[in-house]
Amino acid sequence: MRNWVLRGVKKGRVTTRFPYGEPESVSPWSTRPVRTGEGDVTCPADAIEDGEVRMDRCISCGRCSGPFSPEGKIDISVIGRVEKRFRKSFTVFVIDTGSCGACNLEVKTLSNPIYDAHRLGINFTSTPRHADALLVVGTLAEGMKEPLMRAYEAMPEPKLVMAAGTCAISGGILGEGVSGLLKADVLIPGCPPTPFTILDALVKAKGGP
Amino acid sequence: MDDSLSAVFTIEGEMLCVKGHQSTRLIPCTLQEVSAHENSLFLTGKADTRERPDLFRFNLGPVSGGLLESVRMDVYTDGERMAHISPDVLFKNRQPAMKSSEAPAALLKAERINGAYSAAFSTAFCMAAEEIGGIEPPHEVKLARILMTEVERIANHIHVIAKLTEGASQNVAAQHLFALEERTRRIASEHFGHRYFFGVNGIGALERGLDTRSLAPKVEGVAHEFASIWEDLTSSRLFLDRLQTTCRADYEWMVGPAVRAADFRYDSRLSGYLPYSDLSFEVATDDTGDVLSRALVRQKEIEISSILVDEVCHSMKGAARGSSEKVRGRGWAVKRVETPGGDMLMLLGLADSIVTDFDIRSASAANLLAFVQSATSGILTDFTFGWESFGFWISELGGYS
Numbered sequence: 001m002r003n004w005v006l007r008g009v010k011k012g013r014v015t016t017r018f019p020y021g022e023p024e025s026v027s028p029w030s031t032r033p034v035r036t037g038e039g040d041v042t043c044p045a046d047a048i049e050d051g052e053v054r055m056d057r058c059i060s061c062g063r064c065s066g067p068f069s070p071e072g073k074i075d076i077s078v079i080g081r082v083e084k085r086f087r088k089s090f091t092v093f094v095i096d097t098g099s100c101g102a103c104n105l106e107v108k109t110l111s112n113p114i115y116d117a118h119r120l121g122i123n124f125t126s127t128p129r130h131a132d133a134l135l136v137v138g139t140l141a142e143g144m145k146e147p148l149m150r151a152y153e154a155m156p157e158p159k160l161v162m163a164a165g166t167c168a169i170s171g172g173i174l175g176e177g178v179s180g181l182l183k184a185d186v187l188i189p190g191c192p193p194t195p196f197t198i199l200d201a202l203v204k205a206k207g208g209p
Numbered sequence: 210m211d212d213s214l215s216a217v218f219t220i221e222g223e224m225l226c227v228k229g230h231q232s233t234r235l236i237p238c239t240l241q242e243v244s245a246h247e248n249s250l251f252l253t254g255k256a257d258t259r260e261r262p263d264l265f266r267f268n269l270g271p272v273s274g275g276l277l278e279s280v281r282m283d284v285y286t287d288g289e290r291m292a293h294i295s296p297d298v299l300f301k302n303r304q305p306a307m308k309s310s311e312a313p314a315a316l317l318k319a320e321r322i323n324g325a326y327s328a329a330f331s332t333a334f335c336m337a338a339e340e341i342g343g344i345e346p347p348h349e350v351k352l353a354r355i356l357m358t359e360v361e362r363i364a365n366h367i368h369v370i371a372k373l374t375e376g377a378s379q380n381v382a383a384q385h386l387f388a389l390e391e392r393t394r395r396i397a398s399e400h401f402g403h404r405y406f407f408g409v410n411g412i413g414a415l416e417r418g419l420d421t422r423s424l425a426p427k428v429e430g431v432a433h434e435f436a437s438i439w440e441d442l443t444s445s446r447l448f449l450d451r452l453q454t455t456c457r458a459d460y461e462w463m464v465g466p467a468v469r470a471a472d473f474r475y476d477s478r479l480s481g482y483l484p485y486s487d488l489s490f491e492v493a494t495d496d497t498g499d500v501l502s503r504a505l506v507r508q509k510e511i512e513i514s515s516i517l518v519d520e521v522c523h524s525m526k527g528a529a530r531g532s533s534e535k536v537r538g539r540g541w542a543v544k545r546v547e548t549p550g551g552d553m554l555m556l557l558g559l560a561d562s563i564v565t566d567f568d569i570r571s572a573s574a575a576n577l578l579a580f581v582q583s584a585t586s587g588i589l590t591d592f593t594f595g596w597e598s599f600g601f602w603i604s605e606l607g608g609y610s
């Protein structure tokens with residue numbers, strides 16, 4: 001026991017200052033690629049339109065590197081609805097409708113001491129009945145359509161739907177997104193979105209830190 | 210193209226029969242292939258769903274707290290003992306469309322089958338495509354693949370041990386480990402441009418240039434911190450007691466840390482698919498086959514992987530960026546790669562760079578039956594330890610179209 005206390009003291013503060021300060025680490029290719037040079041690019045996800053990258057389709061593959069460079073900004077989410085009633089306490093139910101596992105890991109990461117989402121009033125629940133928001137990760141696999149709708153229907157009002165990751169938003173290169181069944185209020189792009197991007201979206205959707 | 214002629218793995222006598230679009234190939238069948246084949250009976254949970262009035266049935270999932278992915282388990286209990294577990298892993302079966310894709314696009318799908326093992330999956334795909342196209346990748350590319358797969362192994366092993374620690378309610382230690390996993394992912398992001406190595410591997414090349422100069426000391430720092438956390442963790446009798454003798458599995462047909470924890474020296478890195486023989490690679494084993502043994506093998510492998518990273522960084526002169534080569538010709542190849550969960554077999558068929566056949570036998574498929582058998586007769590609270598100690602990923606179980 002003594003060892004753990006000493007270890008903690010020795011380590012000092014590991015928790016990020018974000019959202020009160022800048023993110024300490026940005027995974028370059030999970031941010032928006034922007035044109036910085038000449039040259040043709042074939043995007044495997046058809047995400048480039050008129051020289052701009054559509055983040056709802058971008059799979060963070062970096063195949064456009066050279067003519068395009070990652071912008072390095074984590075605030076790339078589309079916040080279609082803000083629910084200020086959740087500002088002090090925001091409970092999120094995560095559902096994997098067909099993910100590769102990386103989006104799940106990034107969401108799980110928010111509970112570690114580095115991101116510590118709890119300090120911002122964000123908690124994760126294992127039942128939709130206690131949830132304010134449904135956070136969907138992965139493409140919409142046939143077998144998960146019913147569990148997704150049952151989870152949504154079990155949630156109390158008011159409720160938010162959030163799609164995290166390109167698979168959940170549009171299906172990317174692997175299938176269809178959640179929009180075939182539910183309208184997502186918040187879109188969190190990236191493949192996978194970085195923990196800072198997810199945290200930023202969660203904070204904004206609940207009306208601030 | 211006749212899509213009905215999909216590639217399938219079947220067992221015929223002592224051979225693994227791989228039926229492809231163009232032809233059928235028989236390769237010597239390992240015990241692992243047999244077990245994965247038998248596991249297919251369990252994958253849909255239909256193997257044993259008959260009612261047993263003497264037993265109480267728990268339905269877990271497909272979405273439940275504690276489990277990271279969507280999977281359903283029917284757990285039959287007799288008092289607090291688990292009498293049988295019947296998993297149904299196909300709720301989130303995505304069936305990615307691999308066939309008819311161009312090889313470079315299919316590579317991006319292959320590395321997204323299991324995001325946690327993406328470096329290993331992309332390496333298997335590239336090696337198979339290179340064999341079909343007669344492409345010899347530069348030595349630096351092979352070394353870069355070792356770097357990626359070993360850093361990936363470290364991150365995943367830390368994750369598994371963190372989950373076991375969390376399960377044993379050693380919460381402070383668990384949070385130190387989850388923070389260390391995050392530190393490893395940030396190292397991957399700094400040096401490979403992506404926390405999960407997406408988009409780095411290419412056919413015969415690397416799609417991104419790498420700067421490996423400060424990678425080794427950072428990875429060594431992670432291994433060092435892990436060793437110190439592990440030392441404190443294993444001084445807790447509470448932690449050791451919870452893991453020791455739990456979910457014992459000593460089957461030779463398992464793969465990965467599970468088979469090595471049962472004292473079998475089986476590791477597909479020994480087959481030399483990458484130049485491991487030039488490095489001081491050694492196979493870590495333990496001899497009890499319980500949850501603690503599987504954690505001990507992972508603990509030793511974190512140290513070994515960190516040494517491998519150091520050696521590769523010293524012999525590497527930096528890897529220049531290239532682009533995936535066009536694969537000419539037609540044919541197919543079967544490749545084995547040691548993912549963090551164990552040996553994975555990938556079949557790829559190509560005809561002028563278009564995918565004609567694709568299938569995998571994942572580590573999770575090979576080990577699922579071992580989990581079911583080892584957890585049966587344990588008590589219900591052993592479930593988490595058994596499940597996490599094998600390091601299963603549901604994303605790598607399922608079909609492809």
Ligand code: SF4
Binds near residue numbers: 042045057063
């Ligand atoms: S990162 Fe990949 S998916 Fe995104 S715009 Fe560039 S090429 Fe397209």
Ligand code: SF4
Binds near residue numbers: 099103137139165321
């Ligand atoms: S968006 Fe990317 S990381 Fe997330 S589930 Fe899909 S493939 Fe995996």
